[in-house]
Structure formats: C-alpha cells, structure tokens
Amino acid sequence: MKFSFIFTVGLTFLLSTQVSGQTQDTTILVNGICGMCERTIEGACDMDGVESAEWSSETKELKLTYDASEVSLEDINTSINEAGYDTEYSTASEEAYNSIHNCCKYRDPEVVRAHEEKVGNRQ
Amino acid sequence: MxxxxxxxxxxxxxxxxxxxxxxxxxxxxxxxxxxxxxxxxxxxxxxxxxxxxxxxxxxxxxxxxxxxxxxxxxxxxxxxxxxxxxxxxxxxxxxTNTELEEVSITERGKETGIDLESAQMQMNINRSELRKAACCNLSESFETNASVDVSFTDAVTGTKQIEMLGLAGRYVLIQRENIPFARALNSNMGLSLIPGPFVESIQLTKGLSSVVNGYESVSGQINVEFEHPSQEFDFMLNGYVNQGARFETNAWINTPVSDKVDMGTLVHYSNVPFAQDRNGDGFADMATGEQFNLHNRWKYLLNNGWGGQIGFNIASDTRTSGQTEDVFDEPGVTPWLFEQNTTRYELFGKNGWVSAAPYRSLGLVYNVSSQNMEANLGDRLLLTRQNTAYFNSIYQDIFSNTFHKYKTGVSLQYDNISEYLDTAGGLSQIFYNTERTEVVPGAYFEYTYSGDGPWTVVSGVRVDYHNLFGTLITPRMNVKYQATENTTLRIGGGRGMRTANVITENISGLASGRDFAILGSNTIQQERAWNVGASVSQVFLLFDRGATVSVDGFFTWFENKMIADYDLRPYEYSVYFAEGSRSTSLLAQLDFEPLENLEVRVAYKYLDARDAFTGGEDQSFGVPTHRGFLNLGYHLDESGWKFDATYNWYGSRRLLSTEYYSEPLDNYSPSFSMVHLQVNKRFGKEWDVYAGVENLLDYRQENPILNADNTKSRSFETNRVYGPIFGRMLYLGFYYNFNG
The missing domain is CATH 2.60.40.1120 (Carboxypeptidase-like, regulatory domain)
Incomplete structure (x- = not known):
C-alpha cells in the first residue's frame, strides 16, 4: 500500500513535468572510476532532451538536467547501462560491462585500488 | 482512464x-x-x-x-x-586456490618476479623459469638465478651445494610446501632428493623471513611447491639424457578420485650407469649411481571449510665415485672409492580450515621422517641416521579490520640424530660416535600491518624451549615502504639458529688424505647468527617496456659458527666453533626487454665472507668476491620456440693452502666464465622438446684432485675444486603433458 502511494506521488510528479515541458534537475548514482569513465557516462547521456550531464568520479553522482517531455529518466538510465555502467537502479549487462576499457572495470576492487594509488601518488 | x-x-x-x-x-x-x-x-x-x-x-x-x-x-x-x-x-x-597461486606468479609477467607485495625480499620462480635449466634436481634449479650460487664442494661426491649471501646452503631454510625439508642431516643431501620436474614453483626469500616455520633460517628461505593434485586429470612424462651418461625419467599423474578427493603421484628415476674420465686423472669426473623417488598424496575438500592432504615420500639414492673400475685399472693398487647410500621415508599431512570470512583460518601441519645414510670415502666409514617428527599449527585472524592481521601457533620439533665416523688406518685414526635427541616445543606470534598506505610491517617473535640449549628467543621484522608506485624500499632483520652436525656437514673434508680433527670437547653446539638487510627496487620504462632495477645488501654476523679450517695446521682438516664470523653481500640486478619477447637480466654480486679462524679472521674458503651474471631469453609464443642463454662469470676465490706441498700452488683460484644455452620447442599442447649445452666454452679446472695417483699420501686432496671438471656437456629431453 505504502509503495503504491509513493509511486502514485512519484508518477504524478513525472506526469506533471511531462505535461509542463519544463526542464528538471535530478541526481543519480553511477558507478565508475576515472576520467575515461566520465567521458563514457556523460557521452551516454548525450541524447535529445538532455541539457546537461555531469558525473563526478569522487561522489559517483551524475547531475542531470533534462526536459522530461522529450526524454525520460528511464531512457537515460538504459543508455548508461548500455554504455557498460551500473546505476543505482540497475546493472549493465555482462556484455556491455565487458566492452568497457580494462582500466575502467569499476566492479573490480583491484582496479579501483590501482587508480586510488595513482591519485595518492600525485598528491 | x-x-x-x-x-x-x-x-x-x-x-x-x-x-x-x-x-x-x-x-x-x-x-x-x-x-x-x-x-x-x-x-x-x-x-x-x-x-x-x-x-x-x-x-x-x-x-x-x-x-x-x-x-x-x-x-x-x-x-x-x-x-x-x-x-x-x-x-x-x-x-581455484591453485590457479590463484599460479596467477599471482604469472601475472607479474616475469618468470622470476620479485614479489612487490611482500614485505620480505621474495622472488617467485615458476615452472617456465625452472625449465631453463633442464637438469636435474633442485640445486640446479638456481643456475639461472643470480641470488643463489650452485657449486660442487669437492671433486668426488658430486653433491651440489647452494650458497646464499656468501654462506653455505645449510643456513637456508629449505621447505617443501612450508614443511621444513632439507634440515639437520638432510641439509647436505636434501636438495639432491628433490627432482626438478616435481617442482611447480619456488619462493625464494633473501634474508630472514617469517618466524612461523621455525628458527632455523639464517641467510634465507626456499619454499618449494610440488605439482598439486587437482580436479582435472593430468599426466606428465619427462625424459632426459646427457653426455655424462645420465638418463632420467620423471612422471606425474594427478587424478580426481571423487568430487571431494584428488590424488597425485610423482615418480622419479635416474641413473648414471658408467663413469667417464675426460681429464685422465684416474678419477670419475662425475659420480655414477641411481636415484628413485616416489611422492604420493591425497587431497580432500569438505563444504564446511575444512580441507587437507596426507601423503608419503620415499627416496633412495646410491652413488659411487673415485677410482671406479670404469676408469681405473692399475694392478696391485687398491682403488680409492667413494660410495654412499641414502634412504629416506616420510609421512606428511596438512589440515586446514577457512572460515566464511576468508581472513580467518587454521592450519595444522605435521610430518614424520626417517633418513639413513652410509658412506665410505676411501677407508673412512660414516654412518648417520635421523628420525624426525614435526608439528606446527597456524591460526590466522585479524584485529578489527584486515589492515591488522596476525598469525599465531604452537609447534613441536623432535629430532633423534646419530653420527658415527671411523677414520680407520694410520696414526690419525679417530672414532666419533654421538647421538643426540632434541625436543623443542615452541610458540610464535607474528603481526602484519598492511593498510592502504605505503607501509607494510611484518613483525614476529618465537620462543622455543630446547631440551639441550634452553630457551631460544627469535625476533624477526621486515618493513616495506612503497615510496612511489614504482619504488619499493625494504628493510629487515633478526636472528636465526640451527644445530650443527659436525661430521655430515664436513663430509667433503673426509675425501682427502689429510687428518680429520674435531677441536674442542663440545661437539653438539648451535650455530647462531643475526642478519640484517635492505633493498630497493625501482620499476621504470626502458625501450618502452617495463624494466626493474634492484639493489640489495645483507650483513650476517655469527654469535657462533662451525668453521672448517684447512690451513690451521699442515695436512689437517680442522673443525671448531667460534664467534665473530661475518658475511656482507651486495647484489645489483637489472631486468629489461630491449626488443619485444627478448628478456635480459644483468647482475653483479659482491660477497665478502670472513670466518673467525683460530689463526685470525680471514676470507672464507671457496666464496668468490665478485660475480657477474647475464641471462638472455627470447620467446616466440606462437611458434613455440624458446631460446635461453646464460653467461656466468666467477671471480677469484680463496682455496686451501698448499705451501707445505712439494709443488705449492696459488692460494687463489683464477676467475673463469661459463655459458649455458638451451632451446625449447613446443609441439601442440602436449609436447615440449628441449636440447642444450652446459659449459659451452668447455672451461675445465686443471688438476681438480691433487696427488690423484697416490691416494695413500697425506697430500691427496679433492677439496680444491672451484670450477667444472667434466667440461662441455650436451643434453636432450622432452616433456609430454596430457590434460584430460
């Protein structure tokens, strides 16, 4: 009962923005490591209706500004998954994940640690 | 709607x-x-x-x-x-766990990789590196490694010995899968009882390492992993023959027995049926004889985290050398012969438990063994026997998080050892007959800090109560500092000790006409030493590929050391214990790839080993001060060709003095070089064929045996050996490997 309430509210909000045609800001979590990941993730958001997409490797947050009348959050989410990246909502397929560069294999803690060490050395 | x-x-x-x-x-x-x-x-x-x-x-x-x-x-x-x-x-x-070990070695991309993770100066040597030196047992496995030197100690027994940090092999703790193996009486023969093709990989640690496996290492630790049984059927057959008339065959079969149990069997047989005498001194250039070796074990794995293995090992080695009938035929003269028979039986087992949290585990390790050796060198007779039992427990866990790990446990070492020597004949006849029982319960604790920062610290102490020598305290520590991603600094040190075996460890001194004298009444003593070391490794780009340069230095100081002195008195081999011997070693090594698939290793080693002789401190016998090393490996993976060339340069070393002989010789050996070549060709997945030549330049020591034609003389001497006797030697072999 509670869930359907949340969804009703959420969808009402979604529908209302769809109708109004105004842009909307939201933040979703996307897993990734480095600058190369950043380009891929932001590139995946390069679709009609998305005004800006900024991902931070530190916070893993993707800040989106998009026009909900032209594109849905779901579409953006799918596009990111298809580019090989997991979001807080859903994982990328095995195939898509395998296609990303070896240094970007964010699921592998060894790869993550290797990047952290590099950053640590530069500082 | x-x-x-x-x-x-x-x-x-x-x-x-x-x-x-x-x-x-x-x-x-x-x-x-x-x-x-x-x-x-x-x-x-x-x-x-x-x-x-x-x-x-x-x-x-x-x-x-x-x-x-x-x-x-x-x-x-x-x-x-x-x-x-x-x-x-x-x-x-x-x-699988075994794959994991293999990967951790091969991922380093080098056949002998310095382990950058470990706090100790540790090197992993994998099978591909081991196969660069195709013959024959573990001592030869180090011929392509600059840290360990392999040499004959005398001209007749043919037992190759290793040296590390300018110190004899007996100061290295040699383990088979973390069970001390070549120790006590077996430290002399042990390496010969491990056939090279059995070995899956070797972990070589320079300087002092962990306290977990006992107090017996001084200069380093060598751990040998045998081929493991696995859930896959695996069969290997190896054949080898060389110009020295040695033929050898090795085989292993690994097979799953059920989905929980695997069995593995390793068999070795080698034979040198006849002797050769190329230098015409009437002595065999190499020992003849045969060795049989059987290793069998069963591994099991249960779902609740428990697993283990149990197995046995039987080895028998006979060798004959000296004036054997193949090379010596002088009527009326009794030939001087060296004959030695060794048998060894061992039962071993390991049980382990890993909790759902992978950092928590318990291991129980045990073995019992019995080893007998009888030898005669001319008219001298030597009988030795060793019965050993060993137990160790290793509990591993963390403090609060995985940055702080520890290992702790209790151990028990039992040795019953007897040595009997009769140097019959002449005025100098001595009997030596002793038996000792050592019972050593002990406990240890080792803490490892390995956080996300640049520091790794391993610090441990063990306390053992020895029934003959009282309480023994062994502290050890190793620190690694990862200065940058590519620069690793290490420092470490501690204490190690072992009980000396005055006869067995001086067997080469018996292959001589000189008197054999044990000075001092107390012949059961411990050798004790402190060792400190430091190293730096730097990874950098050279020819657009990764290269490594590393420099390490070690210093060992002996509280007590058994010294063999050739020069104390004319025609006497004197054995005594003294304080103050020391050894300094420095090794600089560069590994790089000037062309794709061409790996080059260059090394220089400086050794300054000095013994506290009764006549004053002096250079140790037989240790070259300078040593150079070059190894080239060219590998074509697609076509299956592998070419390896090793160049060794040995500087001058101190030899026993002959100034009281009728024709005195120089007290220092000349320097010399040796080149080894090997070619491997793989045919499909199953066949690997190799051929090579040892000592391509055919360097031979002149007169390795002094007064070879008069073995009754006090100046008959086989202990002035510094170089090869046989000369150039060709060999051929194959491996057949079937995975089902």
Whole structure:
C-alpha cells in the first residue's frame, strides 16, 4: 500500500513535468572510476532532451538536467547501462560491462585500488 | 482512464526502477564454467548473506549503504565486486586456490618476479623459469638465478651445494610446501632428493623471513611447491639424457578420485650407469649411481571449510665415485672409492580450515621422517641416521579490520640424530660416535600491518624451549615502504639458529688424505647468527617496456659458527666453533626487454665472507668476491620456440693452502666464465622438446684432485675444486603433458 502511494506521488510528479515541458534537475548514482569513465557516462547521456550531464568520479553522482517531455529518466538510465555502467537502479549487462576499457572495470576492487594509488601518488 | 494510465506507467517503471528488485547471478568456476553450489554471497559490512543453489545461482536484496558484493567458496579464492545497483545481473567466476597461486606468479609477467607485495625480499620462480635449466634436481634449479650460487664442494661426491649471501646452503631454510625439508642431516643431501620436474614453483626469500616455520633460517628461505593434485586429470612424462651418461625419467599423474578427493603421484628415476674420465686423472669426473623417488598424496575438500592432504615420500639414492673400475685399472693398487647410500621415508599431512570470512583460518601441519645414510670415502666409514617428527599449527585472524592481521601457533620439533665416523688406518685414526635427541616445543606470534598506505610491517617473535640449549628467543621484522608506485624500499632483520652436525656437514673434508680433527670437547653446539638487510627496487620504462632495477645488501654476523679450517695446521682438516664470523653481500640486478619477447637480466654480486679462524679472521674458503651474471631469453609464443642463454662469470676465490706441498700452488683460484644455452620447442599442447649445452666454452679446472695417483699420501686432496671438471656437456629431453 505504502509503495503504491509513493509511486502514485512519484508518477504524478513525472506526469506533471511531462505535461509542463519544463526542464528538471535530478541526481543519480553511477558507478565508475576515472576520467575515461566520465567521458563514457556523460557521452551516454548525450541524447535529445538532455541539457546537461555531469558525473563526478569522487561522489559517483551524475547531475542531470533534462526536459522530461522529450526524454525520460528511464531512457537515460538504459543508455548508461548500455554504455557498460551500473546505476543505482540497475546493472549493465555482462556484455556491455565487458566492452568497457580494462582500466575502467569499476566492479573490480583491484582496479579501483590501482587508480586510488595513482591519485595518492600525485598528491 | 487516468487511473488506468497511471497503473500502466507504474508497472513500466516498476519493472525498471523496481523496489522489490534483487541482484541475481551465477557463481561458476573460472576455468571450466561449472556452477559452484553452496558458495557464500554476502554484502560486505552487512549481515545480508545467501548461498548459491545447486545450479550456482543466487539472488540477494541490496541493503541501503552496501556497495561491495563478496563471494566465497571453499577451495576457491574470494571475489569482491563493487555493485551499487538494486537490480540486475552480476556473475562471478572464481579461480581455484591453485590457479590463484599460479596467477599471482604469472601475472607479474616475469618468470622470476620479485614479489612487490611482500614485505620480505621474495622472488617467485615458476615452472617456465625452472625449465631453463633442464637438469636435474633442485640445486640446479638456481643456475639461472643470480641470488643463489650452485657449486660442487669437492671433486668426488658430486653433491651440489647452494650458497646464499656468501654462506653455505645449510643456513637456508629449505621447505617443501612450508614443511621444513632439507634440515639437520638432510641439509647436505636434501636438495639432491628433490627432482626438478616435481617442482611447480619456488619462493625464494633473501634474508630472514617469517618466524612461523621455525628458527632455523639464517641467510634465507626456499619454499618449494610440488605439482598439486587437482580436479582435472593430468599426466606428465619427462625424459632426459646427457653426455655424462645420465638418463632420467620423471612422471606425474594427478587424478580426481571423487568430487571431494584428488590424488597425485610423482615418480622419479635416474641413473648414471658408467663413469667417464675426460681429464685422465684416474678419477670419475662425475659420480655414477641411481636415484628413485616416489611422492604420493591425497587431497580432500569438505563444504564446511575444512580441507587437507596426507601423503608419503620415499627416496633412495646410491652413488659411487673415485677410482671406479670404469676408469681405473692399475694392478696391485687398491682403488680409492667413494660410495654412499641414502634412504629416506616420510609421512606428511596438512589440515586446514577457512572460515566464511576468508581472513580467518587454521592450519595444522605435521610430518614424520626417517633418513639413513652410509658412506665410505676411501677407508673412512660414516654412518648417520635421523628420525624426525614435526608439528606446527597456524591460526590466522585479524584485529578489527584486515589492515591488522596476525598469525599465531604452537609447534613441536623432535629430532633423534646419530653420527658415527671411523677414520680407520694410520696414526690419525679417530672414532666419533654421538647421538643426540632434541625436543623443542615452541610458540610464535607474528603481526602484519598492511593498510592502504605505503607501509607494510611484518613483525614476529618465537620462543622455543630446547631440551639441550634452553630457551631460544627469535625476533624477526621486515618493513616495506612503497615510496612511489614504482619504488619499493625494504628493510629487515633478526636472528636465526640451527644445530650443527659436525661430521655430515664436513663430509667433503673426509675425501682427502689429510687428518680429520674435531677441536674442542663440545661437539653438539648451535650455530647462531643475526642478519640484517635492505633493498630497493625501482620499476621504470626502458625501450618502452617495463624494466626493474634492484639493489640489495645483507650483513650476517655469527654469535657462533662451525668453521672448517684447512690451513690451521699442515695436512689437517680442522673443525671448531667460534664467534665473530661475518658475511656482507651486495647484489645489483637489472631486468629489461630491449626488443619485444627478448628478456635480459644483468647482475653483479659482491660477497665478502670472513670466518673467525683460530689463526685470525680471514676470507672464507671457496666464496668468490665478485660475480657477474647475464641471462638472455627470447620467446616466440606462437611458434613455440624458446631460446635461453646464460653467461656466468666467477671471480677469484680463496682455496686451501698448499705451501707445505712439494709443488705449492696459488692460494687463489683464477676467475673463469661459463655459458649455458638451451632451446625449447613446443609441439601442440602436449609436447615440449628441449636440447642444450652446459659449459659451452668447455672451461675445465686443471688438476681438480691433487696427488690423484697416490691416494695413500697425506697430500691427496679433492677439496680444491672451484670450477667444472667434466667440461662441455650436451643434453636432450622432452616433456609430454596430457590434460584430460
């Protein structure tokens, strides 16, 4: 009962923005490591209706500004998954994940640690 | 209408961004793709956990805040994946524990890689490196390694000995799969009783390492891993023949017995049927004889985290050398012969338990062995026997988090050792007959700090109570500092000790006409030493490929050392104990790849080993001060060709004095070089054929044996050997490997 309430509210909000045609800001979590990941993730958001997409490797947050009348959050989410990246909502397929560069294999803690060490050395 | 639309849309969104979503996936074995049932799947830092079903499938809900999914299965390595999604598919491919070990070595990309992770100066030598030196037992395995020197100690017994940091091989703790192996009486013969093709990999540690396996290492530690039984059928056959008339065959069979039990058998037989005498001194250039070696073990794995193995090892070695009938035929003269028979029986076992948290484990290690050796060198007779029992327990856990690990346990070492010597004949006849029993219970604690910073610290202490020598305290510490991503600094030190065996460890002194004298009444003593070392390794780009330069230095100081002195009195081999011997070693090594597939290693070593002789401190016998090393390896993976060339340069070394002989010789050896070449060719997956030449330049020591034609003389001497006797030697061999 509670869930359907949340969804009703959420969808009402979604529908209302769809109708109004105004842009909307939201933040979703996307897993990734480095600058190369950043380009891929932001590139995946390069679709009609998305005004800006900024991902931070530190916070893993993707800040989106998009026009909900032209594109849905779901579409953006799918596009990111298809580019090989997991979001807080859903994982990328095995195939898509395998296609990303070896240094970007964010699921592998060894790869993550290797990047952290590099950053640590530069500082 | 509005409600219906809402319902439709809500279903759509529910399916993608759903709330009851779960992470699902399959856990399977990396090599075979077989599903792994019963694997534990867990969100790190939470108590949300599940196990895989018989098809290896799992599904798990993601709690808020969790972001690391861990999978662990008994017999496999743990795998972590960073997962932030609430829904989707994440599959795991686990490596078996043995694969994990192999990968950890091969991933370094080098056949002998310095282990950058370890706090100690440790090198891993894998099978591909071992096969560069095709013959024959463990001592030869180090011929392509600059840290360890291999040499004959005398001209007749043919027992090769190793040296590390300018010190004899007996100061290296030699273990087979973390069970001390070549120790006590076996330190002399032990390396010869490990056939090279049995060996899967070697971990070589310079300087002092862990306290976990006892107090007996001084200059280093060598751990040998044999071919492991596995869940796959595996058969290997090796054949080898060389110009020295040695032929050798090795085989292993690994087979699963059930899905929980694996069995592995390793067999070795070698034979040198007849002797050769190229330099015409009437003495065989190499010992003849045969060796049989059988190693059998059973491994089991249970689902509750327990696993283990039990096995046995039988070895028998006979060798004959000296004026054997193949090369010596002088009527009326009794030939001087060296004959030695060694038999060894061993039972061993290991039991281990790994908890669901992979950092917590318990290991129980035990073995019992019995070794007999009888030898005669001319008219001198030597009989030795050793019965040993060993138990060690290793409990491993963490303090609060995995940055702080510790190992602790108790151990018991029991040795019953007897040595009997009769140097019959002449005025100098001595009997030596002693038996000792050593019972040493002990306990240890070792702490490892390995955080996310640049420091790794391993610090341990063990306390043993020895029934003959009282309480023995062994502290050891190693520190690694990762200065930058490419620069590693290490420093370490501590104490080590061992009980000397005055006859067995001086057997070469008996192959001589000189008197054999043991000075001092107390012949059962411990050798004790302190060792400190430091090293730096730097990884850098050279010819657009990774290169490594490393420099290490070690200093060893003996509180007490057994010294063999040739020069104390004319025609006497004197054995005594003294304080103050020391050894300084420095090794600089560069590894690089000037061309694709061409690996080059250049090394220079400086050794300053000095013994506290009764007549004053002086250079140790037989240790070259300067040594150079060059190894080239060219590998063509697609066509299966491998070419290896090793160049060794040995500087001058001190030899026993002959100033009281009728024709005195120089007290220092000349320097000399040796070149070894080997070619391997792989045919398909199953065949590997190799051929090579040792000592290509055909360098031979002149007069390795002094007064070879008069063995009754006091100046008959075989202990002035510094170089090869046989000269150039060709060899051929093959490996056949079948995986079913």
């Amino acid at each position: 509005y409600k219906q639309l809402l319902g439709l849309l809500s279903m759509l969104i529910f399916s993608t961004l759903g709330v009851h979503a779960q992470i699902t996936g399959v856990v399977s074995e990396s090599a075979t793709g077989e599903p792994i049932p019963g694997a534990i799947v867990m969100w790190h830092g939470t108590d949300v956990t599940t196990t895989t079903n018989p098809n290896g499938e799992y599904s798990i809900e993601k709690p808020a805040g969790a972001s690391m999914l861990m999978v662990h299965a008994s017999g496999y390595g743990t795998q972590n994946k960073s997962v932030i999604s609430r829904k989707g598919t994440i599959n795991f491919n686990l490596l």
